[in-house]
Amino acid sequence: MIALLLRDLRLAVRAGGGFGLGLAFFLIVTVLVPFGVGPQSELLARIAPGILWLGALLACLLSLDRIFALEWEDGSLDLLATSPLPLEGIAAIKALAHWLTSALPLVAAAPALGLLLSLPQGGYLWLMVSLLAGTPALSVIGAFGAALTVGIKRGGLLLSLLVLPLYVPTLIFGAEVARRGAEGLNPITPLLLLAGITCGTIALLPFASAAVLRINLR
Amino acid sequence: MASLWEYANPRKFMGTSGALLPWVSYGAGACLVVGLFWGFFFTPDDYRQGSTVKIIYLHVPAALMAINAWFMMLVASLIWIVRRHHVSALAAKAAAPIGAVMTVIALLTGAIWGQPMWGTWWAWDPRLTSFLILFLFYLGYIALWSAIENDDTAADLTSVLCLVGSVFAVLSRYAVNFWNQGLHQGASLSLDKEENVADVFYLPLLVCIAGFVLLFLALVLLRTRTEIRARRTRALLARERMA
Numbered sequence: 429m430i431a432l433l434l435r436d437l438r439l440a441v442r443a444g445g446g447f448g449l450g451l452a453f454f455l456i457v458t459v460l461v462p463f464g465v466g467p468q469s470e471l472l473a474r475i476a477p478g479i480l481w482l483g484a485l486l487a488c489l490l491s492l493d494r495i496f497a498l499e500w501e502d503g504s505l506d507l508l509a510t511s512p513l514p515l516e517g518i519a520a521i522k523a524l525a526h527w528l529t530s531a532l533p534l535v536a537a538a539p540a541l542g543l544l545l546s547l548p549q550g551g552y553l554w555l556m557v558s559l560l561a562g563t564p565a566l567s568v569i570g571a572f573g574a575a576l577t578v579g580i581k582r583g584g585l586l587l588s589l590l591v592l593p594l595y596v597p598t599l600i601f602g603a604e605v606a607r608r609g610a611e612g613l614n615p616i617t618p619l620l621l622l623a624g625i626t627c628g629t630i631a632l633l634p635f636a637s638a639a640v641l642r643i644n645l646r
Numbered sequence: 647m648a649s650l651w652e653y654a655n656p657r658k659f660m661g662t663s664g665a666l667l668p669w670v671s672y673g674a675g676a677c678l679v680v681g682l683f684w685g686f687f688f689t690p691d692d693y694r695q696g697s698t699v700k701i702i703y704l705h706v707p708a709a710l711m712a713i714n715a716w717f718m719m720l721v722a723s724l725i726w727i728v729r730r731h732h733v734s735a736l737a738a739k740a741a742a743p744i745g746a747v748m749t750v751i752a753l754l755t756g757a758i759w760g761q762p763m764w765g766t767w768w769a770w771d772p773r774l775t776s777f778l779i780l781f782l783f784y785l786g787y788i789a790l791w792s793a794i795e796n797d798d799t800a801a802d803l804t805s806v807l808c809l810v811g812s813v814f815a816v817l818s819r820y821a822v823n824f825w826n827q828g829l830h831q832g833a834s835l836s837l838d839k840e841e842n843v844a845d846v847f848y849l850p851l852l853v854c855i856a857g858f859v860l861l862f863l864a865l866v867l868l869r870t871r872t873e874i875r876a877r878r879t880r881a882l883l884a885r886e887r888m889a
Contacts, residue, residue, distance in 0.1 A: 572810065576803055580793050589789055590807065593782040594814045597821035604825065621824070625817070636810050643802040 429513060429521050436525035439498075450530045451537055454487040458541040469546040476545035477555060477606030483541070484534045484559060485566060485599055491530045492570040493587055495522050496578040496641070505578075509645050519637035520630075523564075523571035531563035547610060554609020554619075561619060562602035565626040568633045569594045575637040579644045597625055654731035656874050663867045671864040677857030685850040692847075701759040703851060707858035709752035712780065715745030715862060719787070720812050723805030733870065735801035736877075738808065739791055740869030744862060746784035753777055772822045779818050783811050797877070 461479050462472060499505040508518050538559055539552045547555065573591035577583035601622035608615035653659045685703035692699035722738035725731060756774065757767045768774065790807055794800035 576790070576807060577793075579799070583793065586786075586789055586793050589782075590786040593779055593786060593818070594811070596779055596818045597814065600818075600821040600825045618824070621821075633810070636806055640803060640806050643799055643806075646799070 429517055432508070432513070432518065432521050433525055436522065437528060440525070440529040450487040450491050451533050453490055454483045454534055454537060455541065457483040457486060458544055461545065472545045473548055473610070476542060476547040477551060477610050478603045479545060480538055480542060480547070480555060481559070481562075481599060481603040481606055484531070484538065484563065485595055487534055488531055488563065488566045488570060489588055489591060489595075491526065492574050492591065493577070493584045495526050495571050495574040497574070500578045500644075505641070506645060509641070515638035515641055516634045519571055519575065519641065520568075520634040523568045523634065523637075526571060527564050527567035531559075531567055535559040535563060548612075550612050551606065551610030554615050555606045558602045558605035558609070558615070558619065558622065561605075561623050561626055562598050565598045565622075565629045566595060568626075568629045568637075569598070572633045572637045572640065575640040575644070578641070598622065601625065651729070651731075654729070654733055656733055659733050660871060660874060663871055667864060667867050667871070670860050670867065674857055674860035674864050677853055677860055681850050681853030681857050685847075685854060689846050689850060695763060698759060698762050699847070701755050702847065703854045705752060705755040705759060706851060707855045708748045708755065709777070710855060711858050711862050712745055712748040712752050712777065714859075715741050715748060716780065716783070716812070716815070718866075719745065719808050723808040726801055726805050727809075732801075732877075733874070735805065736873040737866060737870045738805065739801070740873055741862075741866050742784055742788050742791070744865050744869070746781060746788065748858075748862070749777060749781045749784060753781065770826055772819075772826055775822045775826070776815075776819045779822070780815060783815055787811065 458479065461475075465471060465475070496505060499508065509515055535556060538555055539547075542552055542555055570591055573587050573594070576590060577587045580586060601618045604618040605615045605622060608618065653662060682703055686700055689700070691697045719738045719741050722734045722741070725734040726738065753774070756777075760769070761767050787804055787807060790804050791800055794803060
């Protein structure tokens with residue numbers, strides 16, 4: 429499993445594209461927002477937590493179809509499925525690799541982009557915490573969506589249609605934590621709910637992803 | 647002894663549903679005509695809402711069926727996963743567009759009702775929002791069905807999506823409650839509560855709900871029969887090409 433994880437990480441770093449693309453997308457979305465709503469810093473400060481969460485979510489979405497697509501095309505997914513590793517483990521590792529390569533850089537970049545949107549002083553810590561707690565759920569749900577659409581040609585758009593409704597609870601609680609943090613309120617309740625969603629999806633969804641992969645590989 | 651599972655046999659299902667379909671359709675038509683006429687023309691106006699209250703005869707039954715259609719799809723998907731009866735998978739497929747249309751009806755009539763009552767077509771109220779999310783779930787489900795060519799694979803994948811989606815739909819419902827306070831009133835029809843709507847409105851509403859349930863049943867039966875026939879046609883064509 430660790431070998432598989434290392435292989436995925438190496439592929440992501442060396443093959444280029446996916447690694448930096450999500451970050452660049454996140455940056456562009458954040459830069460475009462002030463052009464859309466105007467440069468008043470009070471307004472930007474108020475919407476910054478939501479915009480940053482939304483940007484991170486969309487950037488995550490962008491790289492989802494790469495989770496299984498390459499392995500599906502060159503047939504190594506069949507090899508992985510016949511290996512002694514359980515398919516559930518493979519699905520979980522794939523989601524973890526996606527989180528490490530796509531979501532973690534977003535979490536690291538979020539404070540810098542928060543500066544651009546004049547996020548209030550107290551908000552940075554809770555923004556980071558909420559993204560750290562919430563993005564694993566995004567990756568795991570996304571891996572399920574990617575497994576669902578892996579056999580479909582040009583399934584990218586369908587993937588977003590399927591995955592975005594599933595992202596609603598995570599987004600609500602994540603953005604709520606960031607907002608409460610930025611406004612100096614107590615963010616513990618939504619944070620616990622967010623962590624609950626993350627733990628629940630990590631525990632259950634790899635089984636669904638593996639079931640779906642098995643159907644697709646049949 | 648006859649059991650429900652006999653209808654897993656398409657031939658048996660076609661026979662019974664063919665005999666049942668006219669009755670269900672006429673029942674739906676009769677209930678809807680009686681209920682809607684009764685509701686629209688023979689009930690008094692509400693003392694605060696005036697005649698706009700009559701939208702309730704479309705709004706409530708449609709909303710009810712929007713949720714129950716998804717629930718029916720969930721049950722049918724489970725049956726498909728556990729027992730692999732094709733009729734069940736096709737029934738789930740048949741129910742999805744009907745449920746989506748019911749959701750749209752509920753949202754539209756709600757908007758038309760909300761405009762004079764709340765002064766707005768749309769508000770990000772928990773109930774409204776969760777219905778919109780439910781509509782997105784329907785869209786995703788239908789899109790996945792139509793994107794996959796192999797029928798069995800499509801049935802498998804969509805039923806897993808339906809199971810996972812149900813969990814997330816319930817989760818979203820509570821998350822949305824947490825996120826915003828509502829304008830929408832609470833349930834006005836429940837069996838165990840004192841504060842239901844007044845009897846003058848209640849009886850025609852019940853007739854309308856019965857009409858919508860029957861209409862849903864009739865449409866599901868019709869669409870399932872169409873799917874089965876389409877599949878038979880394809881099988882026949884394939885056999886002819888082989889010969």
